[in-house]
Amino acid sequence: MKLGLVAAFAIGTGFALALVLGFQTIWNKPPAPQAIARVADWQPSQMQILGSLDKSPSSVFVETVELAPVLRDYDPPTPPDLNIALPQIAPPTLIWSGEISAGETLDALLSKAGLSARDRAEVALALEAEYDLRRLKPGYRLEVETSTLGALQRVVLSVEAGVQIEAVFLDRITTRRITPEPELIEHAADTTVQTSISATLASAGIPARFAVDLAEMLGGTVDFRRDLKGGERLQLMWRETMVGDEMIAQPSLSFATLTVDESIYEIIWPEDDSGNATIMIDGELLRVFAQPVNGARLSSVYGNRRHPIYGDIRMHTGVDFAAPRGTPVYATAPGRISYIGQRGGYGLVVEIAHGSDTMTLYSHLDSVPNELSVGQRLSAGDNIGRVGSTGTATGPNLHYEVRVDGRPTNPMTEDFLASAEGQIDKRADILPRLESLRAQFTALLDLDDPHSNPERL
Incomplete structure (x- = not known):
């Protein structure tokens, strides 16, 4: 009897403990998502069998079962587009640059860049296709691009006037000449002679080399030491050829006026860089100077x-x-x-x-x-x-x-260069050009900034 009571008590206690633990588990368990709950509650529609079972199978059919609401509303995800182009990632490269020194060869400079003898020979042949390497000068720059494993990829030689010779070494070797588009910028200045032409140009921020050009043109006509006492009016108009902020050629005079005593000397340089400058005095042709070397510097008189x-x-x-x-x-x-x-x-x-x-x-x-x-x-x-x-x-x-x-x-004093070819007769158009240059000079001076008159070459 006692054993029966003990057993019944144990069973009751265990049942009660299970109920408590069960309720605690259910209480602590988070609610099911709504979509899953809807699936759990779904039941298929009652199938309706039309006709008698004793009829032929072809006469018996079942009503279409309604799809579960969750499955019917389900929108499957769109698979990723495998055709999307991936970004191009350039392989890492090493870039070496150097400058040709006096007496240095291209091969020596390429050797400094760490290129093998074979690569140096290939670079020379590629650059030679677009540029005469015998014209290399000190100051020219060389840029060599290689992979991290040392494979030659690209070489750029920067030469005169902003021109670059580029050789690319990939599946095949290609070479091209890159020529920048320069700007021709005109300047004008109206100043007064001080102690000398050179000092005057320096104080006015005018290229000093123009003192030589003026001496070359007027050296046989005006004695700069004796005739210039200070206070003479000097007007200049010149051109500078620029690529960005870099001047790629020596500045060149196009027009100059010097007033000495009561005489006005005007010098007209040609537009075609022929060097045949015309000298006027008080509006009359004085002579024509035919220069043997265009753009040269007069180094000794x-x-x-x-x-x-x-x-x-x-x-x-x-x-x-x-x-x-x-x-x-x-x-x-x-x-x-x-x-x-x-x-x-x-x-x-x-x-x-x-x-x-x-x-x-x-x-x-x-x-x-x-x-x-x-x-x-x-x-x-x-x-x-x-x-x-x-x-x-x-x-x-x-x-x-x-x-x-x-x-x-x-x-500088010989007039035969003007008369020997009858150049005076051929200069009938000089007066209209002189008037044009005078007007151009005045217009440039009227500008707040003479640099603001660029002309594309």
Whole structure:
């Protein structure tokens, strides 16, 4: 009896404990999502059998079962688009850059970049396809791009005038010349001469090289030391060729006016860079100067000077034009070639006879065209050679002389260059051009900023 009571008590206690634990579990369990609850509550519609079971199977059919609401409303996810283009990730590269020094070769610079002999040879061949490597100069820059494993990928050679030669080494080697589009910017200045032309230009922020250009044009007409006392009016208009913020060529004068006493000298430089500048005085043609080397710097004038090599004082019988080796040299007046060859300290020389009493001499030449011959007739502006440093010379330059009756004379004072070709008659259009330049100069001065008149080349 007692055992039965104990057993019944144990069973009751266990049942009660199970109920408590069950209710606690249900109480603590989070509610089911609504979608799952709807699925749990769903029941299929009652199937209706039409007809009698004893009929043929074809006459018995079942009503379509209603789909569960959750499944009917279910919108399956859209699979990802496997055709989406992935971003291109460039492989890591190493870039080396350097500058060609005086006396340094391209091969030596490429060796500094760590290229093998085979790669250096390939680079030279690729660049040579677009650029004559014999024209390399100190200051040219080289950029070499390689992979992290050392494989050559790209080389860029930056040369003169902002031009770049690019060689790409991928599946095949391709080379191209990249030429930037330059801007031609015009400037104008109206100033007063101080102690000298050079000091005047420096104080006004005008390129100092224009002092040489003015001396070249007016040296035989105006004595800058004696005639300029200070206070003379000087007006200049010039061009600068720019790529971005970099000037890629020497600035060049297009128009200049100098008032000395009561005389007004006006100089008109040509638009075609031929070097044949026209000099006017009080609106009348004075003379035309035909320059033998375009864009050159007048490095030494006619007269006594200390010899740059021997150190003593000697008579300099011509004028020197400093210019890069290979710059073309032109005949300054029509005539016949009287001599081609070596002549002592003059080096390689071309002499041209202009009539019976006048001769021009061009020396230190690097080369002469093969088709040139003694006795050949030339016109002003014909190419007769290239600037060099043959003979007694400290560097590439053209020594230019004018001799009358065998005696050297100052080339800056000789008027035969204007009259020998009848250039005065051919300059009938000079007055309209002079008026145009005067108006252009005035318009530039009226601008608040002369730099704001760019013209695309």
